[in-house]
Amino acid sequence: MESTQLLNVLINVFYYIILITGVLVIGLLIYIGLFDNSLGFAIDSSMVSIMDKEYADSLSIKDYVGLMISILGMFLFIKTIYHLRTATLKMIHGEMFNHVVAKSLKLTGLSMIGYKVVSIIKDLYSESIYDGTFTVGLDFNGFESFIFILILGLFFILLSKVIKNGISMKSENDLTI
């Protein structure tokens, strides 16, 4: 029971932190990109930095593409946590075998895979555009690994099917009663 309460607190805090951070960062990037001429961006292989215009090069189309990919990645991560939170909260409140839970778990898996695909595109794009290199390879380094996130995403999709199985079992049980 204590672990359930801890999960409830953690998933909520985590969700709101990334939501606020995400909205602030995305908002700031769009604002600077469109309206503020005193600030600029510097995009390298790892992230987007906001800095004084005199230190940043003028933005070109390739910078805007990099920026759009970064924003899309951030959006997909927030979406992953949103669906994960929806499923978790439903289950915590006793609605374990529910269509909303099954749908949310499936969307969690899909968003997870989407996020990882976008982050790989971002890395490849930044490396080839800014560093002039292009690296492709298998990586087995924990949660950073593409294959592992793909496994986790597929696993969540599988869990959604298991929950659907549970829904039919529960309705059968309710009918018998």
Add this chain to the structure above:
Amino acid sequence: MRSLMLLKLMIDLFFYGMILFFLIGIGFAMSFDSINIGGQTFDDLNPTIIVYMIFTIMRPVIFFLAIYHIKQLAGRFIKGEIFTDRTSRHLKMIGYGFILYSVVESIGEYLNSIVNSTGDTIMSGNFMGFNSAWFQFTLGLLFIFMDKVFQNANALKQENDLTI
């Protein structure tokens, strides 16, 4: 069924790939005259470096165990065992594995900052991405909770079978 087979294939690939890379890494580290951890060379051993080495080795071992249980669980699903005691035990072990991994990784990062004087601190506020300790810890708790969901379903299934 096709996605299940794809999942099993990917888990097997990842599982055996991890073993191979871990063994190659250990062999590579032992081939140096001085102590080498993750590409960093240390000339002498002191307690901090020993603890750092232990945490560096513990991280892939814990992750490997979590992957082992995911592999076992996918195998049970393929056999049609869904709501059983074994599947819920695997879920619980995956959850404990992820929680332990997030703790070990955070401590390892902290020790790394001491050993290499990078100035990073524990749980350094990295929330975005799957590499965040917060995400890994929450995911671990979710898997432990899923164990309870599966136990619940197991009871329902037994009740159903009894009625039939």
